[in-house]
Amino acid sequence: xxxxxxxxxxxxxxxxxxxxxxxxxxxxxxxxxxxxxxxxxxxxxxxxxxxxxxxxxxxxxxxxxxxxxxxxxxxxxxxxxxxxxxxxxxxxxxxxxxxxxxxxxxxxxxxxxxxxxxxxxxxxxxxxxxxxxxxxxxxxxxxxxxxxxxxxxxxxxxxxxxxxxxxxxxxxxxxxxxxxxxxxxxxxxxxxxxxxxxxxxxxxxxxxxxxxxxxxxxxxxxxxxxxxxxxxxxxxxxxxxxxxxxxxxxxxxxxxxxxxxxxxxxxxxxxxx
Numbered sequence: 005x006x007x008x009x010x011x012x013x014x015x016x017x018x019x020x021x022x023x024x025x026x027x028x029x030x031x032x033x034x035x036x037x038x039x040x041x042x043x044x045x046x047x048x049x050x051x052x053x054x055x056x057x058x059x060x061x062x063x064x065x066x067x068x069x070x071x072x073x074x075x076x077x078x079x080x081x082x083x084x085x086x087x088x089x090x091x092x093x094x095x096x097x098x099x100x101x102x103x104x105x106x107x108x109x110x111x112x113x114x115x116x117x118x119x120x121x122x123x124x125x126x127x128x129x130x131x132x133x134x135x136x137x138x139x140x141x142x143x144x145x146x147x148x149x150x151x152x153x154x155x156x157x158x159x160x161x162x163x164x165x166x167x168x169x170x171x172x173x174x175x176x177x178x179x180x181x182x183x184x185x186x187x188x189x190x191x192x193x194x195x196x197x198x199x200x201x202x203x204x205x206x207x208x209x210x211x212x213x214x215x216x217x218x219x220x221x222x223x224x225x226x227x228x229x230x231x232x233x234x235x236x237x238x239x240x241x242x243x244x245x246x247x248x249x250x251x252x253x254x255x256x257x258x259x260x261x262x263x264x265x266x267x268x269x270x271x272x273x274x275x276x277x
Contacts, residue, residue, distance in 0.1 A: 020133075
C-alpha cells in the first residue's frame, strides 16, 4: 500500500489512492461553477503522484518511526508536473504550486528544466502511481474553457481559480485524515436569501436603537442615504461597483447590505469579504 500521510491519532495511514481520488472529486466539485471540473479533476488526481516514489514512502516511514527528528524532505510534485505536460500543459502551474504558491513563468521554466533532468526517476514514480489504476482509460483529457483561451489576463485568472480549487480540496481531504472532528463541522446549509433576511432584520434592530433625535442628525441621515443607495445599486446587473464614502459614513453595513442583496437578486453563491 502506498501512503499519502503518516498515521493519524487513530493509527490509520492515509492511503495515497484514496487521497488522490478524494482530492480529484472535491476539486472538480469546486471548479464546476466555472466550467473547469475536468481540469480540476486531473489536477487533483495528479497532485501527489510523486508520493508514490520509493524515496517518499521511505521518508514517510522515517517520519512515523522517528517523529522527534527532522528528516530531509523528498520532492513529490515533479512526477505530476511531467504528467500534466502531457495532459494539459497549464495544469503544471497549480500542480507545482499546490504547496508554496503559484510560480511565475520564469520560475516555472527553471522548474521544468530541473524536472527534465530528473525525468528518469520521476517516470519511475509515475509508473508506481499509475499502477494504482486511478485514471479510467476512457477519462477525457481536459481543455481550457473557451472564456480563458484568447486573453492572457483571463487565462491567469483561470489558473488562480483552478489553483484555489485544488488547494482547498487538498487541505480539506488532509484535514479529514488528521482532524475528522473539525472536518465534520465544515459546510453550511444557509442560503444567501436567508442571510439577506437576517441582515435586514438586524438592520431594522440597529436603526431601532436610535432615538428620533439621533436618526435626524446629519451624519445618520447621510448614513441612511448611503445605505439606500447601496440597496438600489444591488438591483443593477453584476459588474464592478465602487463605494466612496468618508470615514464614519456607514460603509461596512451598507457594503454588506449591497453584497447580500445583489447576491440574492442575481442567484450568486458567495460573498467574499
